[in-house]
Amino acid sequence: MVFVVAAFAAALVPLAARATTVTTLAGDGAPGIVDGTGRAARFLLPVGVAVGPHGDVYVADAAAQRIRIVSTDGTVRTLAGGGDDVSPDGWIPQAEADGTGTAARFSVPLGIAVAPDGTAYVAETGTGNIRKIAPDGTVTTFARGLRSPHQIALDRSGALYVADERLGVVRIPKEGGVPANARLGVPAPLGIAIADERGGEPTFFVSDRHGIVIIQGAQVLRVDALEFRRSGSLAIEGDEDIGSAYALTALDDRTVAFTDPRGHAVRMLRFESSTDAARLTAPAGLSDRVPAVAAATWIVAGSGSPADGGAFADGSDARFNSPAGIALASDGSLVVADAGNRRIRLVRGDDRRFPLDADRRWPPPRGSLDTYRIAYVGNSAVWWDTTWSTSIPGLAERALAPAVAAQTGKALELYAVRFIGAKLDAFASYVETLADTRLIDAVVLQLGDDALPVAGPLPPAVRDQTVRALSDVRTRLRADGVALLAGGMPSDIGIAPVEGTYLKLQQDALRPEFPGDEAAWNGMFRDAGIPSYDLWAAYRTEIAARRHEAIITSEDVHPTPHGRELIARAIEDALLRERPWSPSAGG
Numbered sequence: 001m002v003f004v005v006a007a008f009a010a011a012l013v014p015l016a017a018r019a020t021t022v023t024t025l026a027g028d029g030a031p032g033i034v035d036g037t038g039r040a041a042r043f044l045l046p047v048g049v050a051v052g053p054h055g056d057v058y059v060a061d062a063a064a065q066r067i068r069i070v071s072t073d074g075t076v077r078t079l080a081g082g083g084d085d086v087s088p089d090g091w092i093p094q095a096e097a098d099g100t101g102t103a104a105r106f107s108v109p110l111g112i113a114v115a116p117d118g119t120a121y122v123a124e125t126g127t128g129n130i131r132k133i134a135p136d137g138t139v140t141t142f143a144r145g146l147r148s149p150h151q152i153a154l155d156r157s158g159a160l161y162v163a164d165e166r167l168g169v170v171r172i173p174k175e176g177g178v179p180a181n182a183r184l185g186v187p188a189p190l191g192i193a194i195a196d197e198r199g200g201e202p203t204f205f206v207s208d209r210h211g212i213v214i215i216q217g218a219q220v221l222r223v224d225a226l227e228f229r230r231s232g233s234l235a236i237e238g239d240e241d242i243g244s245a246y247a248l249t250a251l252d253d254r255t256v257a258f259t260d261p262r263g264h265a266v267r268m269l270r271f272e273s274s275t276d277a278a279r280l281t282a283p284a285g286l287s288d289r290v291p292a293v294a295a296a297t298w299i300v301a302g303s304g305s306p307a308d309g310g311a312f313a314d315g316s317d318a319r320f321n322s323p324a325g326i327a328l329a330s331d332g333s334l335v336v337a338d339a340g341n342r343r344i345r346l347v348r349g350d351d352r353r354f355p356l357d358a359d360r361r362w363p364p365p366r367g368s369l370d371t372y373r374i375a376y377v378g379n380s381a382v383w384w385d386t387t388w389s390t391s392i393p394g395l396a397e398r399a400l401a402p403a404v405a406a407q408t409g410k411a412l413e414l415y416a417v418r419f420i421g422a423k424l425d426a427f428a429s430y431v432e433t434l435a436d437t438r439l440i441d442a443v444v445l446q447l448g449d450d451a452l453p454v455a456g457p458l459p460p461a462v463r464d465q466t467v468r469a470l471s472d473v474r475t476r477l478r479a480d481g482v483a484l485l486a487g488g489m490p491s492d493i494g495i496a497p498v499e500g501t502y503l504k505l506q507q508d509a510l511r512p513e514f515p516g517d518e519a520a521w522n523g524m525f526r527d528a529g530i531p532s533y534d535l536w537a538a539y540r541t542e543i544a545a546r547r548h549e550a551i552i553t554s555e556d557v558h559p560t561p562h563g564r565e566l567i568a569r570a571i572e573d574a575l576l577r578e579r580p581w582s583p584s585a586g587g
Contacts (some may be wrong), residue, residue: 019389020350022301022318025057025335026074027343029312031090033064034076041076043068044090046337046344048112048151048247049325050120057335057344058120060109060325065092067109067122067133070344079120080104080137094126104139106131111151111247112325113160121160123149130162130172142176151191151247151325155202163189169206185220186213191258195250203253207245212258214271221271223295234271237296238385239555243267243304247337249328255352257300257334261322264310265302266336266347271295298387300334300350310340320345351387363415363439372410372581373439376571377417377431378446381489384558391416392559395568400575408581415440424451424466428473435480442580443482444571445473447521448489458520470528483580487533487570488521496543500552533574538566 024039032042046068048060057070058079066081082102083092095105107126114120118135125148132142147166154160158174161182169189171182184204191207204215211224211233224233226241236242243260245267250256255270272294302320303311310321321340329335334347363373376382376393388394393414404412417434419426427445434440449455454462470486477484497504518536525532539551542562551563559567 019316020301020318021316021348022314023346023348024314025344025346026070026076027338027341029342031086031342033061033066033078033086033092035068035078036076038074041070041074043342043344044086044092045339046342047110047324047339048123049327049335049337049344050112050114051327051329051335052114052120053116053118055330057327057329058112058114059337059344060112060122062108062110062125063091065094065106065109067106067112067120078102080133080139081106081109096124096127096129098139098141100139101137104131104133104137111149111163113152113154115154115158121152121154123152123162125149130160132176143172143179145179146170150189151193153192153194155194156196161192161194161204163192163206165190169204184213184215191245191247193248193250193256195253195256203250205248205250205256205258207248207258209244211242212245212248212256212269214256216253221294223269223271223297234294236294238558240297240385242269242297247324247326249326249334251328251352257326257328257350259323259326259336260302260304261324261339262306263302263304264306264308264320264322264340265304266300266320266323266326266334266350267297267304268300268350268352269295269297270352296385298351301347312338312341312343314345318345318347351389353388362434362437363413366439370410371413372404372408372441373413373415374442374444374575375415375417375431375434375440376444376446377427377434378419378489379422379448379450380418380420381448381558381567382446383416383418384556386561386564390561390564392564392568392571395565396571396575399568399572403576403579404581407579410581422451423453424469427451428469431473431484432476435477435482438480440482442575443477443484444575445484445486446489447486449491463520463524467524467527470524470530474528474530483578484530485533485571485574485578485580486525486530487535487574488518488525490518490536490539495539495552498543498548499539499550500554500557502554503557531574531578533570535567535570538570542566 026041027043028039030042031044034042043061045063046059047062050058052058055072059068061068065083067079068076069079070076081104094107096107097105107124109122110125111123120133122131124131128146129141130143132140146164149162149164151163160172162170164170165188168187169182169184170179172179186206186208189206189208193205195203201217206213210228214221222233244262245258246261248256248258257268260267301318311319313319320338323336324339325337327335336345338345383391393416397412397414401412431443474484549562550560553560
């Protein structure tokens, strides 16, 4: 049975991410079978990678018919496999023979997994066998009878799961023997990864030609590539594409990194399971009928475009050429078999945070008093279709951290808190409860017209009611020693004719819908005694510029990367003006 994720309340994302950088661990890009260190080594077609118990990287060099090991300093040696005559098309002839070291022969080794004791298991596509390699390089045949095995993974018990494109997901017990269909419901899998068990059930991530399937017990969640999108598939934040997933490595039971050989990229996927979403309790006023964003995906490194073609570049603007295998190293970096570039690459500093995380609805307990914490609370505009480093809270945290450290000696932490479709009473309830936890020092509250009880110009009675509600929030937070800053979010229709023009043409809505919302919000914050930031002023300056850069995307009502920078800067300026972290500042 396929479940579609529904209810979603709020979530938090801490800390800023490092810039993603890619380096080459081994290989110089030229074809060859050369052991050596770093760029002195050569590969023919590294396809599968796995990380051993001591941090060494095991490589299935498919065209060389060898299993290679790359140590942490980049030194490459051959563990098993032989044959010296490279054919004109760049392959060592495939063969099948057990033996030790170079006496063994392989037939197109694609997938590899390594047990905690250093035993390696290899999926051999040419024969349909699973081979077992002892730490001393002795090769034996572990299982026969598969048809087209690609990637493999070990579970906690030592059982082996094989993604066989013709047989489905196949389970082989620790003792070996006859493979059995694992009944995971993926008829033609290519890649597989297993996350640590939570609540007694492992999480399986399986890729096929259509996308990625996530299996948690009896629950099956499917994320399709855009060209294969079907009914019942999880919604992706911003409707981003997941590309063509091949090999996967689980970061936890909700997050998986994977290679996209067609798009020459390494990608990330994060999802919310329906069972987790069902445990959330929405604050008063938050409708449980609001559809949830169920998953988000983003490019970690590489172009992501098949039309760009493969290329090679290290650094923060890295390029790949048909990356195939992927594994998680003990230090958190990603190891990638860059097949087309014939190199083993390391991806470090990748951004793994985004707000759809039920377990982090509240900030974690303070380990010390050496942090100053700000919650940035609002609707979907506070975080949409972005990574932490390019998000509004991520940008603001990076800019404000030096000022906070200089005056208080503390590190700054911002948390993104997002409510979709919530009204003001829901925001007020959450913010007041959050302040009671004593886990937050300040709140930045961002409200749009969707938070008001009526659309259009506010009747005087409704305006007075809103001012009283905002004033009550400030009073409650002040009693808890929590500072409050607020801002209104301009309507996408009311900003300017040049913003979101495509959407307005589609909706026949070129005329401003709420021309008075600027004065309404700024006036209500002033009357409630809440310091505020003015996004309308920031937007007008940008809109009047000769070289105007879009603030709102042409696809939805969320801010563009430039729009996020404008919002972050307005929040930064207001916080630097108020300096709530100063000992002399009031609540």
